[in-house]
Amino acid sequence: MELLRRLSIRHKLLLSMGLCLLLFIIISSTLSIMKTSQAARERVLGHELPAQVAAIRNDVLRQIATPLAVSQTLANNTFLHAWEEAGVPEEGVAAWSAQAKNLKSKNNAATVFWVSRSTGKYFTDKGYDRTLNEKAASDQWFYGFLSGSSPYQLDIDKDVSADSYMLFINTRVQTAGGKQAVAGLGLSVNALAEAVRNYKLGQSGYVFLVRANGMVLIHRDPAMVDGKHQLADMKGMTPALAKRLLGGEAFIADSFKGADGEQLVASSFIPELNAYLVAQVPEAEVLAGIARGAAMTSLIAAVIGGGIGMLAIFVIARAIAAPVAHAAELLEDIASGGGDLTRRMPVETQDEIGALAAAFNKFVESLNVTILRVRESSRAIGEATGDIASGNMDLSARTEAQASNLEQTAAAMEELTSTVHNNTANAEQANKLVAGTAESAKRGGVVVGQVVEKMASITASSNKISDIIGVIDGIAFQTNILALNAAVEAARAGEQGRGFAVVASEVRNLAQRSAAAAKEIKELITESVQQVADGGKLADSAGMAMQDIVKSVQNVAGLMQEIASASQEQSLGIDQVNQAVTQMDDTTQQNAALVEEAAAAAQSLSEQAARLEQVVGLFKLKEKA
Structure with missing residues (x-):
């Protein structure tokens, strides 16, 4: 940023317009390269890659065309049809072997075979090999092929007898008598695999075969041909892309991110082999030459266009900056004239420079008028500041006297506040004592009520005891009667009842004593009941007295609460008055300080006005007409 501030307008224009031109060239070149690469990619995927894959596919089919014709000729052999009609007897095996060996030798085949549907026997050029089992999984290729309608089938599978992969060309056999069989050749897959591995796409592109599943x-990497690797297992290949490539289409192309970067991949289904020919080539390799060509073209265009653009920019920047530089020189000439505001810029053109000169002349004229007014105002300010300073001194003295009076008022208010606070505290303490007394009176009333209840309970219990004593007295009376009857009966018994008479007498005495005791207890209980009743009346009177006391104490508590509240409000009011007086005192002190500051400021303003008049006197002004 510091460098930009130091640059001239012409250099700033050259720098900014050059950067814009460079940015435009970079963006246009990048878009050109991207568009060219995209078009080239679409051409490769839409034309070049399909053509190369189709050529390789046709070459693969060409390699199996001759063995397919031989297999079809073998399937149409009339001798073998007759042999099949006869049930492939043993006497025909030698003739079959001779013919099969001849075909094997001429066509460089790995094996020649005939499989009978009626007997399940599998014959090779060596003769009888084995009997197929319809339930065996390894033999389902035979029964599955015959159950279909295809006249021939090409399959790459492992030969049971040779324990190696072969390309089997299976041809359907249908005899006149309705017998079925399969004839064909087994070719070594090595030749086909070698041919597939030798196909090249560019420098490092290659093709391989993938089963329908x-x-x-067949792959150039032997580790991939182990019966365990799927197309989706390749690095960067997604299951969705693998499924799309194995969709049974004649040609399909796409791309994916592989281990070596972005890869173009295409597949073509070969129905004759029930397999897919898959081609893979690095996208950078296909598009590298095109991208380099596009980059070179863009670079040449950028150099030529940039040179022309910079030349135009230089001319335009010079045309813009030259008048501005001339105007700057004129302003410097006027500014170095010692404050002479009578000088003006000549207006020679009607463009922006002429407008700048006219505006500068207006500015100088306005500045001339302003400085004239400032000079007049500075003189007036110098005269007024002396009066202001004198008035501030008087105001300062009066403010100091007012501050002293407020300090005395504040001290008196503090004493009054302290007295009111003490009264408030005493009222609150008395209120608390009265509240405690009221609470104690309430508890006394409750206790008296409980005493009354207990007296009533004692009266009830005494009445019950009196009733019980009455029952005891009745029992004693009955016992006395019984004892008397017993004594009479004992007297009648004579000598034999004497002992019983003595006992009856004792019982009668006990009954009489019990009756006397019960009577005494009843009298005592009656007396107690009367005393309890008298105590209950006294307790009721005490309860009513306690209620009157509680009401009186509550009235006193209410009055004390009102006194405390009033004292609190009075205390708050006094506090507010005290705060107001304190604030007035602080404000007066501040006013006094401000008055002193204003006096000092007025003095300083007077000095500044004098200096301003000196500064204004340095300008050479055009006086008013």
């Missing part, structure tokens, strides 16, 4: 069949 996605299993890699």
